[in-house]
Amino acid sequence: MNHKLFIGARLRRLREQAGLNQAAMAARLGISLSYVCQLENNQRPVSATVLLKLVEAFDCEVSDFSEEQDRRLLGELRDVFRDRLLAGEGVGQAQLVRMVEQVPELASAFVGLVQRHQRLQDEYAQLADRLHGDQLPTLLAPLPHEEVRDFFNRRDNYIDTLDALAEERAGRGGLVPGERAAALRRILHDEHGIEVEGLGNTAADGMLRRFDARRSRLAVATHLSDAQQAFQIATQLALIAHRDVIEAEIAAAGFSDAQTSALARQGLAHYFAGALLLPYGDFRAAARSSRYDIEALQRRFHVGFETVCHRLSTLQRSGARGVPFYLVRVDQAGNISKRQSATAFHFARHGGACPLWHVHDAFTQPGRILTQVAEMPDGTRFFGIARSIGRGGGGWRVPRKSFAIGLGCELSHARELVYADGLDLDAQREVVPIGPGCRVCPRADCVQRAFPPAGKLLETGVDVEFLTSYRFEDEGRKHSGNRAAAARG
Template sequence: MNHKLFIGARLRRLREQAGLNQAAMAARLGISLSYVCQLENNQRPVSATVLLKLVEVFDCEVGDFSEEQDRRLLGELRDVFRDRMLAGEGVSQAQLVRMVEQVPELATALVGLAQRHQRLQDEYAQVVDRFYGDQLPTLLAPLPHEEVRDFFNRRDNHIGALDALAEERAGRGRLLPGERAAALRKVLYDEHGVDVEGLGDMADDGALRRFDARRRRLAVAAHLSDAQQAFQIATQLALIAHRDLIETEIAAAGFADEQTRALARQGLAHYFAGALLLPYGDFLAAARAARYDIEALQRRFHVGFETVCHRLSTLQRSGARGVPFYLVRVDQAGNISKRQSATAFHFARHGGACPLWHVHDAFTQPGRVLTQVAEMPDGTRFFGIARSIGRGGGGWRVPRKSFAIGLGCELSHARELVYADGLDLAAPHEVVPIGPGCRVCPRADCVQRAFPPAGKALETGVDVESLVSYRFERDAEVVR
């Protein structure tokens, strides 16, 4: 470990879940009672030896003791307490830290309540805007796609059982880049009696994959590349051959409704497919050797830019971790259609992403990789890249989708990436101050602010005007 790791609250929760007192915990770990007390009170950092013993004895992962999830939760709590309509008077940073450390379940519940409150506000505004012209559902639970995103984020976007299974199958099947689709067709037929046939280039509904369970036939769009066809076949293989494992993951997540379970089922099948095409060990070794050069990895594995970025964001296997990345996919209107993070970086859930974030600039320079050092309001700095991508097309008036992909890590990992070569990462003028979104961003001097932060009283004087659209009182010694 490169830094001291304090696990007091996490260790206490683990002990209580196991029904042990401190003396029994000490005996199980082979350490003294006083050492357990000191660990639980964050008076001493955990040693590597004790951490590995915890993983062994309680059948968990090193990532379960990571500080990243707590930091992400702390960032979300800051957002809640910046909204004065929800939280009233400012709460100090120290109080929020204690809440996350000592009662993380309550902190998570509070964040969930705040998010539900905001969703109801957004729905009310939609009803007013439409003059009650549409019948809008009352969503008291998280939207299905948001709940599935949160599930993957809680797992640091790494599903260990599916990943290991995919890696084993890739090795057994000898899947070679450029020749995967034929090999997987044979697997589906030999093991499950499923024929794979071509789906017309111009399917009426734009389908990429269609499975007929009764006839045992899988149709895959013929215009897709070998890797894309292999991904679709592997997705169906997961749903047929490994349905039990997928359903076990879904049941453990406790999703409340069938829509959410269906999206999770598709997401987990896609996860397996990506892991099958890019087996963990081989891909991690190649990524490190290439210093995370995405285009080099594209050539090595015959896959697209987004596929490589997505796989890089999943390399969080205990004992063999890659650089912890965040990944985001944004359209030209600023809508975030994919977001996941193994870092403390947290994304706006409402009101769009920060306009100063370089991911938006990618659309103005198609195909070019852009870099940025960004600083969040809490002072944490991230190094990121962004590039535009396109999908579809191939004919006159054939629909085409455009996105920008953002991939980044904490600044401490930047030198592991080839994209940081030659950059002065410490230069103040290179650092761009960004925020999680205008609604919760505390920056009072941002010239790009689209609207004021929630719950802030605006200055009403009209005798002063500047580039800053909204002027409001800065917080004093409260949440930053």
Template sequence: METTAATANPRKLFVGPRVRRMREQLGWNQGLLAQRLGLSLSYVSQIETNQRPVTAGVLLRLAEVFGGDVSQFSEEQDKRLLAELDGALQDRTLSPGKAMNVSATQLSRMVEHAPELVESFLTLYQRHQRLKEEHEHTVARFYGELGSEQVRASSVPLPHEEVRDHFNRRNNHIETLDHLAEELAQSLHLRPGQRVEALRGALLQRCGVAVEWLDAGSDPSLLLRRYEPQRRCLRLSAHLSDAQQAFQIATQYALLAAADAIAAEVEDSGISDESTQALARQGLAHYFAGAVLLPYGEFLSAARECRYDIEWLQQRFHVSFETVCHRLSTLQRPGARGVPFYFVRVDQAGNISKRQSATAFHFARHGGACPLWHVHEAFAQPGRILTQIAEMPDGSRFFGIACTIERGGGGYRAQRKLFAIGLGCDLTHARELVYASGLDLGPSSQAALIGPGCRVCPRENCVQRAFPPAGKAMVPNVDSESLVSYRFS
């Protein structure tokens, strides 16, 4: 039985502004909506004015009447918008000379009543930030700090950011591809550790593509997959594990056999740039491949059985730590949702190379992640799983784990990649995780006070702050010093 947001979280769900907005977009009056829902007019009126929370049954009927699934009524998307809007409005470069004193109530109303306008504002703000950073880089390059490095000025999102934002808007769950992948895994009777031959046969029979192995002299740490369309041949590194080879074969299968579904998703994303579309197709094919290796129903059942024990799931499905964590963050199928997780991959310099979230956790878009976040500490204790209860500036609390992983290798001189993986959820879901056993998860529990990143973090007395928030005036005081490096108005 599904553990829905309504049953796992005791908070009441109010969806009035969203229901009213969707009704008005369709040109319906309250009477017509009440008729289609099978409810009284007064009941619908109370829902739209947030005088009455919705039950699980009414939520399902709303999803059926409006089309789509219940995730469109989720509070998580509003929380993400609220966190990002709050962070953007704290940037005083947007209104030099005066502060934007917008109350929490006003912010909530903006998100509830005009989410499309908020998203448009955030898009403009993100582009403003990129232009600002690129201008700073160009000036630095002019004066020699970046040498001959070329900085390309652009007013549009970077391709990987635009693709990542599309996955986040989907709560990192692509319904069509997930079902197609699960059907393929079931039809081929895939078994962990023995997937390659079955997928190899499917690629040949259904797509006319044969699988060959790369020459032994090829550098196994670099090239993983090469498709040669003229020869209808997919060449793979023989040094990859069964799961890695299966992932690459499934990726190529998706690009060929599921091309229409992928094209429809790319078109729906609104991405127009060709290079970004290509990156999106690759990301969607990788999503499909991950779903083939870890079929939704089987994987969710196993995850619940072991209380989301990542190492146990690794052994059960013969995949990597990162693959398990990534898949856990995608389990948001309507009617069968897992714990909503955020997932992040960070390198030793603090660069975030992967990030996605089905929670309200606010990732920094610029300036690096919070240094107090335990994902950075993982590098000091490689291979060990660290846990942390973290509290954001808005009071929201999250429970997370972090652990290092290593990719590449295969020889003494082979190149290796070292990352830290972070996986977490809202504190209300923490009891479902084996890692939280025996911990105090109550409201008085001790939490690490982290933020979305120094550039937008409002915490005034953080001793770890790397630089003051963007746009806030410094308050110098030569007569005193403390561990807090920056004081600001």
């Protein structure tokens, strides 16, 4: 063997399963009793000779004593104890190692219980999604980012107090697209005595902003564009100048813990920063006059594609609303990292997004805006656009993030968008039947279904096969009935 192999727990388990004491084990293997004791207590590694004797005497495999099994179990335990909602705090690496070495059956049983709990939790969440969508809050403790996301969704992604403050501040500060960062530096200096300095070459570690309250210094990454620097400065301005407003919003929301409140605090500061760069009245007027042409709005306000899309999804001020949009941000694995909507459109909280949704196609055509007319299972139709975006980079091996942005509205608003020009929105052949996600989608005939639906019994007959991977039991009975009728005819 090329390295030392300790088999204490596995040897003890094998001995106990055979009904032997340590002396009998030593006799069967032809080794001393003290050696057996040392092996079981991991005081000595097992030799190749003894390992082969174990395999022969107990009719097992060498792989049964492999450390890989312990490594896998230890990795699963680490995953469990990273989840603060399941396992709490205070379990260290050394304790987990001892658990695997000394009581592997207990460790494996614990992991199995947690996995069953998670499956039940997923099943409950999927059933709730299918029956209630976003209208029913989960009875299980939500993750911090989910709780914050739900907070913004309940407000239609519009926070009036911060939006109005940002619009007033933008008008008073004379912020001009392309020259905002310098103006915001002056505001921080003149009103709060804070100096803004460059953060230096931070592309490799990804740091964008760092505030030192003791020195009254705000450092911002120098490789960022003017709009990106302005966004970071405006975020810090919100946390300093309008902290009372932000804290009032957090208090009214009644978040469950400090971590969730911290994420909400950051989200509200980001909201203020976006509203400062794109003041409500000016931006809404420009959006309507350009017929929501995102690239034209990018040029006018000197911001990125995602920033424009995000701001379009917030235009829900009473008496001055824009088109109600949904906005999603998806990575190449189908994970939704941003999801907000002022429409009836929703995707499941758990599991991936519908594979028929055009937002996934955006990765195959980088930089191109794709359109789609989609119909949800309840018959509601939406018109959407999707485009891939990237962040970071700027150097060899510098981390870069890739996403696809999806923005859409109910079909009744589609003609207000420039992207619908020349399209036959009423043509049935152009409508793509999508769903909220495979585990909650009721469509029985979808050939792209990746998972069986939660709470549905499946047809298990093997004598008939379809292109679809899963058939619901009621569909199976229908087809059986049809076949029986055909036979009788």
